[in-house]
Amino acid sequence: MAQVSPHTRFGLGAALTRTEDFRLLTGQGRYTDDNAPDNALHGFVLRSPYAHARFKITDLTAAKDAPGVRAVLCADDLDSMNDLTCSTLMKQPDGSMPAPRDIPILCRDSVHHVGDAIAFVVAESIYQARDASELIELDFEPLAAVADTAQALDDGVAPVFEGATSNLAYTHFEGDKAATDAAFAQAAKVAEIKLVNNRLICNYMEPRACVVQWQPDDDAFTVHLASQGVHGLRDTLAKVTNIAADKIRVITEDVGGGFGTKVFCYREYPLCMAAARLLGRTVRWTSDRSEHFLQDAHGRDNVTTARMAMDKDGKFLAIEVDLIAAMGAYLHAFGPFIPYLGVSMTTGAYDIPTMAVTTRGVFTNTTPVDAYRGAGRPEAAYVIERLVDQCALQHGCSVDEIRRRNFIQPEQFPYTTPAGRTYDVGEFEQHMSLCMERADWSGFSQRLSAAKRTGCLRGIGMSTYIEACAFSGSEPAFMQLQADGSCVLKIGTQSNGQGHETAYAQIAAAELGMDYEDVHVQQGDTATLPTGGGTGGSRSLPLGGASSLRAGRTLANNIRTIAGRELQTDPDNIVLEEGSAKVRGGNEFLSLAEIAALGTPAELNTQGEFQQAEATYPNGTHICEVDIELATGVTRVVSYTIVDDFGVTVNPMLLQGQIHGGVVQGIGQCLMEHVVYNDDAQLLSATLMDYALPRADDIPHFHFETRNVPSITNELGIKGAGEAGTIGSCPAVMNAVSDALLREFGHGQIDMPVTPLSMWQKLNSLRDRADV
Amino acid sequence: MYDFQYTKVQSIDDAVHHMQQDEEAVLLAGGMTLLPALKQRLAQPTQLLDLSGIENFSSISVDGDAIRIAALTTHAGVAGSPLVQVHIPALAALANSIGDPQVRNRGTLGGSIANADPAADYPAALVALDATVITTKQTIAAEDFFVDLFETVLESDEIITAVSFPKPRRAAYAKFANPASRYAVVGVFVAESDAGCRVAVTGAQGSVFRWQEAEAALSSEFDAKSIESLTLPTDDMNEDLHATADYRAHLVVVMACQAVREITG
């Protein structure tokens, strides 16, 4: 394990308040839309009202002549542009690559989901643009559509793409079919579970937006947009627009939530670029919430059957998974990669010798699906953790006992899974036992009886999840000592509200013996930073944190060298504290501003880069208790306990925020959030009046603590924590719901989201069953 | 939002005058229903007549055996009114259950009942309490005021000025809130007065209705037990993402029992 800084006052582990909060909470945040000058033109995307149709634009005259309109762009006007492509096509079992289904910037003659883009109207005001969009004359020829993932491959279902023989986007296989079949053949028992992982809409507070300026002198663009990393977006924009990357400066300032969904390049960005160049004016576009529901990539949406082979002692022998993953109407940027990432975590925290996992990606006439907080890992944890509970049931032991028997044991590390991942460390049984103690697992029966007296069923459930973070790679950090003695730290990740400004600063400041508020973290500008990997997969702190430490440490060494030179003493004799360089044991010192005046540029500018070879593997136990009100079917989470292993905690306060937020999203998925399309693939849950997000009063108090086992893959021992909350929560909540039903009726399977209606219906059918 | 003209009217007469001049003009009260409809381009009025400048249009007063609430009184105003809290606490509680603080601080009693959303809360209170709606043209019993889904007896140039709520002996409102919008999936207002017991249901059908079978049962014995095994026909029940017809019919019974239990303690 790496050295943890001795300067814990500001370093790793300090519960420092967020430096960005004063700015953000006093209305001084600068979000993308804040960058638009008053005279910017407004773009509006005319979107398809049909889920599937052929169309022709018959007349644009009225729209073009409408007041304030400066341009109306159609597919024909974008000949120099390329489609948005999927960068993660998966090899099929026969070795072939699947056909791409790229997203046209504007549809030419057919639309494939409600909200598919048809035309871009640019006007002096957004109202004029919208008014004019209604004057575009179109002929639609509606075609049959399909929205349901489970039915997409059925015979006779309309193809999403005319002329296609089926809605199969691709097939992918991971594992060892022969070994798995052999294990099932000799299994004493087999547990099976069928699950739907419901489709979600990622509702960040700040909808996407962009503001594009074009400089005629050098045919260059400045693109402000809400992203999770400017460099990746710049490169995609260059590919799509056929404009050299060095002619596109992408800037992201404050971002109000991203959750993976803001990683991607969406149509409106190249559209604004085209319009800005055509008109020589700044062009802005801002999504509204309704548009957001139709255009921004959706999350989850899997239909899974999973089976576990066990021996007579309940020891797992093999797992087999059949996964249907919705892709939506096109293959989105990371679309096929998301289920794959989940598949790579199929076996979870358990020692399962072999696996066979078949994924079928399917097209439906729905908004494309891509990364949403956890990106495949919540889906995978959901499958294995629900299946393990089913195994306990089948085998006739408790849910903790089946886990104990099958956990990878501490002495087995490093442990390579059948999917090829190598876990470095982990103490699964220990955090499970601790969490059970904290949750008073053994006292449950009393709470159950108490709940019964109030007309409720009560259930308790756990998940002992593991996930993969950070992944191989690096995120270099660049530091500079400024003339005033403060520091700038530049890094190519992108805070979306997580608190990067605080976290990186506190790591680097500890090395420099200075106040963390004097380390100014800068992100989000391709002009000031040459490269960057962006934020996603909980990589910012494991990779960027380690690089920040290295950059800070090198700068600290340089400062000691400069001070030693000036004060004519050995650099080892210099200590950095309270923002100055002091001679150990003496009175002489130099302020950091004085150091900045004395150092050479090479000494004052440092770079740190930590290269990581493998992913890190955060893990933990979540325990949830639910009440189900018999009269109404309302399910409430009444108690929630978390013991996580994040390796090393950077800032307990930031960490707690990440976990709380993630668990709330998980509870939301379990009990409330649900994207519903009707049979014509029209979006029914189209606004927040019908799409239910969890609110504070839907959520109980959380008990959260860490039981950290430092990673030996990561320099600082950090494992990553940005997604863990969503990953651990769904199976814990749903195992609790299932437990409540099992105790009462002997049957417990119900899918997410457990709405009052779906639970009431379930209770009725279980009662009917009991009557028979 | 389409283009429209904005006029801040000075008096009720002034508003009526504008409405007679311009058939496409609409009144703007709290805007909590009207403005979202405009933003989504579901309505295209020529003119908005903003009522907020009219004096004394949001007062609450005692009027004999009734509490009179002027039409522009906000939900928060009703919820926070000491008069309402003392004389009809169930009405104050109902107002406090509407939407969220923003909606309660803008939305108004007049706007809510003029809109006659099938999932709105107030209609249940008006009908159960046998309230009277006072408009620029008539004084009408609440039961006759609500006609159907988003439909009242109001004519195009008619303005609600106040609602008069007789004080009940005891009353309670139980609401099963839509988990997303927090409108009533089903809301049941139970009120008992010298004239008898009234049970009004909102959210379940196109418009608020009295559940007479429950009224009769409660009149003979005011106890949740008297109604808990009653059932309602599902034919006219609303259906949406959040509740099927049979679930709604079931929830009416559950909510009615809950309201009665709140009264009987």
Ligand SMILES: Cc1cc2nc3c(=O)[nH]c(=O)nc-3n(C[C@H](O)[C@H](O)[C@H](O)COP(=O)(O)OP(=O)(O)OC[C@H]3O[C@@H](n4cnc5c(N)ncnc54)[C@H](O)[C@@H]3O)c2cc1C
């Ligand atoms: C997020 C959200 C949640 C909500 N939740 C609930 C809820 O839980 N329960 C509930 O009952 N409601 C709920 N509402 C609706 C809310 O109560 C509205 O305020 C109400 O329906 C309309 O009142 P308003 O004053 O805003 O009217 P406006 O929106 O201004 O007007 C609505 C209509 O009434 C007309 N009108 C207004 N005043 C008069 C008058 N004096 N005479 C004649 N016509 C008039 C207008 O012309 C317009 O047609 C919610 C609204 C929102 C946005």
